[in-house]
Amino acid sequence: MKNILCIGAGYVGGPTMAMIAKKCPDYTITVVDINEDRIQKWQSDSLPIYEPGLKPIVDDTLNKNLFFSTDVAGNITKADIIFVSVNTPTKTFGKGAGKAADLQYWEKTARQILLHSKTNKIVVEKSTLPVRTAEAMERILNSHDNGIHFEVLSNPEFLAEGTAIRDLTDPDRVLIGGHSTESGQKAVNELVKIYAHWVQPEKILTTNLWSSELSKLVANAFLSQRISSINTISALCEATEADVEEVSKAIGTDSRIGSKFLNASVGFGGSCFQKDILNMVYLCEYYGLNEVATYWEQVVSINNYQKQRFVTRMIKSMFNTVVDKKIAVLGFAFKADTGDTRESPAIDICKQLLEERASLIISDPKAIRNAKIDLELYLDQIEFEPDPYAAAADAHALAVLTEWEEYKSLDYDRIFDVMIKPAFIFDGRNILDHQRLFDIGFNVYAIGKPELSHL
Numbered sequence: 001m002k003n004i005l006c007i008g009a010g011y012v013g014g015p016t017m018a019m020i021a022k023k024c025p026d027y028t029i030t031v032v033d034i035n036e037d038r039i040q041k042w043q044s045d046s047l048p049i050y051e052p053g054l055k056p057i058v059d060d061t062l063n064k065n066l067f068f069s070t071d072v073a074g075n076i077t078k079a080d081i082i083f084v085s086v087n088t089p090t091k092t093f094g095k096g097a098g099k100a101a102d103l104q105y106w107e108k109t110a111r112q113i114l115l116h117s118k119t120n121k122i123v124v125e126k127s128t129l130p131v132r133t134a135e136a137m138e139r140i141l142n143s144h145d146n147g148i149h150f151e152v153l154s155n156p157e158f159l160a161e162g163t164a165i166r167d168l169t170d171p172d173r174v175l176i177g178g179h180s181t182e183s184g185q186k187a188v189n190e191l192v193k194i195y196a197h198w199v200q201p202e203k204i205l206t207t208n209l210w211s212s213e214l215s216k217l218v219a220n221a222f223l224s225q226r227i228s229s230i231n232t233i234s235a236l237c238e239a240t241e242a243d244v245e246e247v248s249k250a251i252g253t254d255s256r257i258g259s260k261f262l263n264a265s266v267g268f269g270g271s272c273f274q275k276d277i278l279n280m281v282y283l284c285e286y287y288g289l290n291e292v293a294t295y296w297e298q299v300v301s302i303n304n305y306q307k308q309r310f311v312t313r314m315i316k317s318m319f320n321t322v323v324d325k326k327i328a329v330l331g332f333a334f335k336a337d338t339g340d341t342r343e344s345p346a347i348d349i350c351k352q353l354l355e356e357r358a359s360l361i362i363s364d365p366k367a368i369r370n371a372k373i374d375l376e377l378y379l380d381q382i383e384f385e386p387d388p389y390a391a392a393a394d395a396h397a398l399a400v401l402t403e404w405e406e407y408k409s410l411d412y413d414r415i416f417d418v419m420i421k422p423a424f425i426f427d428g429r430n431i432l433d434h435q436r437l438f439d440i441g442f443n444v445y446a447i448g449k450p451e452l453s454h455l
């Protein structure tokens, strides 16, 4: 029985290893983290992250072939294969601040692996990293003449939060990059063998290390580019009375364009899109490719513009002032089916509204705990209320910022009755029935659509 170790028990490490444990009963999997609270929660009834379908898989495998621990050193010694799934946020200091990846957590794990290894290991990059990071990892790991062979592979993760279990169960592809040397290919085959327990062979792509590392950044760049592209068109739609949903459908039926990821919105959020594009922008600048860097940086600029535009439209339509007006924010998570709020567009939108001296009441089925942390400097201007009906009471406006399914079927007659008039709805996710809301009496503003106003 082979021992797999994963360093980093976060949104990627936890679900990915739970899936491997479920599909590969012939492997023992241990996930370690320096965050004791997180490890304790993985072993409890309330997991540290909300992810549909995850709990039954953890319940099935926990303490059978899936283990969580804070003993990083001891588990490194025992492991044959080590996945590294630590966070790689945008650097906030020094050279490359605001763009480059902060590799301090990554480098620390490399040094720990070196320190505690007594036998040969395969080290797998699961985190998203700048292209050629494996080279740095190899340099650290091979800096001692200790007779231990470390083979570094790249195996980026493509799961999206909220659909992690579906994505892991039936991935579009699994990508594995390794050296073309004999030991490199042997290690690649070891990893292929794990995924082959449930993924069809034609979906397991093997490439050279650098293509694999770069493909992860490029995938996120292309995905977020689609959102920024359609969001620019939403601005044009609002100016011309075209309807962005109709435009998305019309272009998405072209099989060369495809229909997915063309939902105009308040902007993309999440811990990865912005970080990974900026990481790629920094890499382009490093290699002197300034025009390429500028091209991709625009995806992030448009995302910021889209959030700003949403707030500007709110203020303008509410008679150019929101001072002391109560605004009920429905949804704070960066997308539905997660409690994660990292880089959520709701953070910037709420901050801008607070700067305008609005008073906010924030509702979300899963993200209130994180919202309180994100907005800790503004708590005296904000209330938190999990019940959307209570949140709407005496509000001048509702702003839908996350596409939670339950917001589609609220009793909007009841909500209209308890709001201050004229009542406004700003649908930042285009999930509501706008004509029906207008008929109830709301003034309705949706992304990329003509306004429906009684005023």
Ligand code: NAD
Residues within 6 Å of the ligand: 007, 008, 009, 010, 011, 012, 013, 032, 033, 034, 035, 038, 072, 085, 086, 087, 088, 105, 106, 108, 109, 126, 127, 128, 129, 157, 158, 159, 160, 161, 271, 272
């Ligand atoms: P996360 O912050 O949820 O988890 C990372 C964990 O690593 C944390 O719990 C942290 O305590 C732990 N850690 C840091 N240094 C450590 C060390 N030295 N030893 C042990 N544990 C340590 O991050 P995440 O969202 O799981 O992302 C991890 C990586 O995967 C990132 O590179 C990210 O870009 C990439 N990724 C994320 C997603 C996603 O949807 N969140 C999807 C694909 C790829």
Ligand code: UGA
Residues within 6 Å of the ligand: 128, 157, 158, 159, 160, 161, 162, 220, 223, 227, 260, 261, 262, 263, 264, 265, 266, 267, 268, 269, 270, 271, 272, 273, 334, 335, 336
């Ligand atoms: C994204 C990618 O989809 C994953 O493949 C990748 O593994 C992951 O980043 C990562 O590297 O971390 P994630 O950020 O979890 O996954 O969620 P997405 O579904 O991609 O949504 C990101 C943001 O874009 C959300 O705020 C979402 O609401 C927004 N979005 C998405 C839109 O505004 N419009 C769309 O059409 C799609």
